[in-house]
Amino acid sequence: MRTLIWIALRSLRNSALSSVVTVVSIGLASGLGIAVFAVAAQSERAFTGGHPSFDAVLGARGSALQLVLNAIFHLETSPGNIPWELYEKVAGDRRVTLALPLAVGDNYRGFRVVGTTDEVFEIEMAAGQRFSPRPGGRAFDPTLREAVVGATVAREAGLVEGQHFAPIHGVVHHDANEHEEEYLVVGVLEPTNTPSDRVIWIPIEGVFRMGGHVLRGAEETFVPKPGEAIPDEHLEVSAVLLRLKSPQAGFQLHNEFNVQGKEATLAWPIAQTMSELFDKLGWMSRVLHVVAYLVMAIAAGTILAGLSNSMNERRREFAVLRALGAPRRSVFGVILIQAGSLAFAGCLFGYLVYAVILVSAAQIVRRQTGVALEVFAFHPSLLWTPAWMTVLGVVAGILPGRKAYSTDVGTELVSEA
Amino acid sequence: MALLEIQDLKKSFPLPGGSSRAVLDVPAFRLEAGEEVALAGESGSGKTTFLHLIAGILRPDSGVIRLAGTDLAGLSEARRDRLRAENIGYVFQGSYLLPGFSALENVLLGMAFGPGARPAEARARLERLGLGARLHDRPARLSFGQRQRVALARALSSGPRLVLADEPTGSLDAARAAEALGLLRETCREEGAALLLVSHDPAILEAFARRESLRDLNRAAAPSSEQESA
Numbered sequence: 001m002r003t004l005i006w007i008a009l010r011s012l013r014n015s016a017l018s019s020v021v022t023v024v025s026i027g028l029a030s031g032l033g034i035a036v037f038a039v040a041a042q043s044e045r046a047f048t049g050g051h052p053s054f055d056a057v058l059g060a061r062g063s064a065l066q067l068v069l070n071a072i073f074h075l076e077t078s079p080g081n082i083p084w085e086l087y088e089k090v091a092g093d094r095r096v097t098l099a100l101p102l103a104v105g106d107n108y109r110g111f112r113v114v115g116t117t118d119e120v121f122e123i124e125m126a127a128g129q130r131f132s133p134r135p136g137g138r139a140f141d142p143t144l145r146e147a148v149v150g151a152t153v154a155r156e157a158g159l160v161e162g163q164h165f166a167p168i169h170g171v172v173h174h175d176a177n178e179h180e181e182e183y184l185v186v187g188v189l190e191p192t193n194t195p196s197d198r199v200i201w202i203p204i205e206g207v208f209r210m211g212g213h214v215l216r217g218a219e220e221t222f223v224p225k226p227g228e229a230i231p232d233e234h235l236e237v238s239a240v241l242l243r244l245k246s247p248q249a250g251f252q253l254h255n256e257f258n259v260q261g262k263e264a265t266l267a268w269p270i271a272q273t274m275s276e277l278f279d280k281l282g283w284m285s286r287v288l289h290v291v292a293y294l295v296m297a298i299a300a301g302t303i304l305a306g307l308s309n310s311m312n313e314r315r316r317e318f319a320v321l322r323a324l325g326a327p328r329r330s331v332f333g334v335i336l337i338q339a340g341s342l343a344f345a346g347c348l349f350g351y352l353v354y355a356v357i358l359v360s361a362a363q364i365v366r367r368q369t370g371v372a373l374e375v376f377a378f379h380p381s382l383l384w385t386p387a388w389m390t391v392l393g394v395v396a397g398i399l400p401g402r403k404a405y406s407t408d409v410g411t412e413l414v415s416e417a
Numbered sequence: 418m419a420l421l422e423i424q425d426l427k428k429s430f431p432l433p434g435g436s437s438r439a440v441l442d443v444p445a446f447r448l449e450a451g452e453e454v455a456l457a458g459e460s461g462s463g464k465t466t467f468l469h470l471i472a473g474i475l476r477p478d479s480g481v482i483r484l485a486g487t488d489l490a491g492l493s494e495a496r497r498d499r500l501r502a503e504n505i506g507y508v509f510q511g512s513y514l515l516p517g518f519s520a521l522e523n524v525l526l527g528m529a530f531g532p533g534a535r536p537a538e539a540r541a542r543l544e545r546l547g548l549g550a551r552l553h554d555r556p557a558r559l560s561f562g563q564r565q566r567v568a569l570a571r572a573l574s575s576g577p578r579l580v581l582a583d584e585p586t587g588s589l590d591a592a593r594a595a596e597a598l599g600l601l602r603e604t605c606r607e608e609g610a611a612l613l614l615v616s617h618d619p620a621i622l623e624a625f626a627r628r629e630s631l632r633d634l635n636r637a638a639a640p641s642s643e644q645e646s647a
Contacts, residue, residue, distance in 0.1 A: 003529040014517025320513050323474065325502020325530035325575075327495050409474045410466070413509060413583075 004330055007321070008337035015310060019342060022306045026346020029299030030389045031353025036292040037381035038354070039361050040285050042373045046365075047073070048274040051241070052124045053098065055250060056268035058082065058090060058257065059239040064267035065277055071102055071239035072270060073195045073369055074112045077171060078104050082264050083217045084235030090242065095249035098123070101237040103207035106167040106179065109157045111150075113167045113200045115207030118142045126192035131201075137161050137187030142203040147183040151191035152198045152370060159185050159200070167200075169212055180211045195370030208235060244268070296385075299346070300392040303339050307400035318404045319412030328405050335401035336394055343393020347386035354382075418486060420578055420611050421448040421471065426480035427637075428466055440466050442637035443480075446629075450578065453602060453612040455625035462631045464615040468581045471613070472505050473497030485578060502531035506572035506610065508601065510584040512564035514556040520567045521552040527574035542570045546600070565597050573608055580605050582614040586621060598624060 012019045051072055059067040060080030069076040084101075091099035100123065103115035121131045121139040133139065133148060140146035149159045159165060163185045169177040183202055191197055208215060208230055215222040215234045222234035244250050250268045257266040267273045278285075318331045355375070362373040423446040429439040440463045448454055458464030469475040471482060473489045476497075482489040485504055489497055506527070514523045524539040543552055546566040556564050565585075572580055585601060586594035598621060605612040614621070615631070622628050 003534065006534075007526070007529070010517055010522065316513065317515050320509075320515060321526070321530075322498070323472065323501075323507045323509075324527055324571075325498050325505075327498040327530075329495075330530070410469050413465075413469075413513065 004333045004337055008334045008341060011314075011317075011334070012338055012341060018306050018310070022302050022342045023346045023349055025302045026299045026343055026389060026393065027349030027353050029295045030347045030350025030386055031357060033292040033296050033385045033389070034350065034354040034379075034381050035357035035361070036288050037385065038379040039358060039373070040288065041379055041381075042377060043365065043371075044275075044278045046371045046373055048271050048278060050269065050271035052127050053243055054100070054241040055244045055270065056242040056253070056266055057239050057270065058086075058242055058264055058266050061262060061265050064258075064265055064273050067239060067265060067267045068270055068273045070104065071241060073371070074114070074199055075195075075369060078238040079265075081216065081236035081238055082240070084232050084237060085217070086264060087237050087240050088232070090240060090253075093253075095245050095253060096242050097245050098241075098243035100241040101204060102239045102241065103204050103236075104238045105171075105207070105213070106169055106210065107171050107173055108153075108159075108165050108167055108200055109173050110171075111153045111157055111198055111200055112171065113147075113202055113207075115202050115204035117204055120201060121148075125196055126194045129190075129192055131192075131196070132190050133187030134190050137189075140186055140201065140203055142205060144203070145181060145183045145206055146186045146203070148187040148189060148201045149185055150189050150197040150199045150201075150370075152366075153200055154188040160188060161185055167202075167210065169210075181206070181209075193366075193372035198370040204237070242266075242268075296389055296392060299389070300343070300396040303342050303393050304396040304399060306342075307335060307339060307397060308403070311400050311403045314404070315407055316412050318407040319409045322407060322409045323413055331407065332401045332405040335404045336397045339397025339401070340390055340394040343390040343396075344386075346393070347389050350386060350389070351382075419447045419483075420450040420452070420485060421446070421613070422481070422483040423447070423471075424481040424483075426470065426482060427478045428463075428470060428475065429478055429637075439637040441470070441477075441635055443467070443634050444636065446634060448579070448611055448613055451606075451609050451611055452627070453605065453625060454614070454627045454629060455622045456613065456615040456629050456631050456634075457617065457622050458615045458631035459617050463635055463637065464631050465583055467631065467635070468507075468583050468613070468615060471579075472507060472581055473501045498530070502575060504578050506575065506577035506580040508568060508572045508580060508582040508585045510587040512556070512561075512568040514564055514567055514571070516556055519553045519555055520548055520559065520563075523556070523567055524570045524574050527571035531575035539570070539574055542574060543567065546570055546604075562593060562597070566600065569597075569601055569604060573604055573610065576608070577610055579611045579613065582612065584616055585614065586616070586618065591620065594618070594621065 057067045057071045059071065060082055062079035066076050066079045070078050087099065087101050090096055100116060100119060104112060106113040118139055123130065125131050140148050153159055164182045166182050167179050168174060169179060209224045215236055217234040217236040224230045253266055254268050257264050321331055358375050362375050366372055423443055426441060426443040428441040429437040431437045456464065466475065470477050477490055484500060487500060492500065515526065518526065520543060521539055524543060525534040525536065528534050528539065540552060543549065548563060548566055551559060551563060582601060586597050602612065616622055
């Protein structure tokens, strides 16, 4: 076997350019294949992992998915508001152990400004991690125009402790929509690798009182006046994050809000709501998988084409090997080893391609959503894609291998005299 | 016991339409261990087929080819391959070196399917042939004569008992042919290998004490003996 491997590798060296081209194409196919499977799996895991502290989101009547995307992932627009009184009612419900109100609708340079209570700093907002301002910073005072910004906001928008900024109305940055109120950044949060890194947190009272905001908690609209308390009936929130006492509580609240009630929508469980999104997008994932399989098959075709093209010029080489005593199966084996080696080397290169694709994808996903993919997390496709690619490569070597096997020594080495 | 003993060897090749053409019909041929024989053969006389049958590359239609006491006709192809790898060195008209392999690697190939690669021995063999400085050069960087010497080293690398040489000097001028032939015979003598050389060049044939004509040996070579059978 060592002899055959030696001969196979020497022959590959002899056709270095063609070998390198084949290895690169296999690498691209293999890397792409792994990336398609791994990115899909990691994205699903990252988006359907739920929230470490909350089980449900309560919001305006409408799409549960939109609620979750807006309140948890800070994407999409808010489906609307619910009265403050509903928040107080649900917060006081014995089946609810924690309720955090959110008020949204402003941004700064595209980063969402979210109003909430200072309780947000006492809750585990990322897995195993509370919001913790980095040294030199602190939590906002709920009675002042102060803000605490996520790590990504600080890095990309350049907001650091001591700086002032004026929120922009809406979710897209237009200078014309700038609010008059200025906020002081008093803290920058340590990175959490969650969408929260892209959020500017301010006191919820600030959102209520932001110039141009109109409160519709009661039937009529209400514009708060500076220095005057806002009656509770006029207040409203965009969403309430809820931690429930038990799954049974979830079922009960689901029935009350979604089946019997018409006032609000309860997105529960959060993970299942996101899973439904991925289920709906399942066809796209399957199309990508089919494309990945096709690309891998085409890459195996390059092995077949490369080796087949070289068969004519190598017939004499095989005849010489046969004359030197090489059995037919050894000549056949040399071709299979070459095919397998090309595929295997391609797969090793494929890991590099995969790493580049995944790092790029992770950066894009993180930039767009704040969700961090685990670049170096294990996924079974890391093993089975290269394994299948190598098997496919060996299979692609069978046809040219048979040509080598059937080399007619008598014809190739006939004397010219 | 003769190193090579042939009796009633017959070989024909199929023709289009289901007929066949008899190429070889050799009643008897013997070669002793260490002996050297030159076999005269014109183009188309079946000399290459004869050597391929002796080497076990082709299987005869009938007859006996006994090499070192073993009848090749009764062996499977795999065992004939093995017997060839261990007992026969083949020198072709061209050097037929593998272009992607260095001089040393080409010689190692000659050992690979027989006794196994022995780099030190292969290196020493090339050094003896004056190629010590060209061990790692590929054939394209060697002169014609150097390539012939590498091919000779390869043919003898497995320590064969019989060297088959098929027009080994066919494409050389007279001076280089004489030099190559001298090297081949001398090396075979040193190694104790028998040499069966086929050539159509009278100058080459005259150098051998024992000369045979394939036309005389091969009854199928005579025009009258060519037959077509359904």
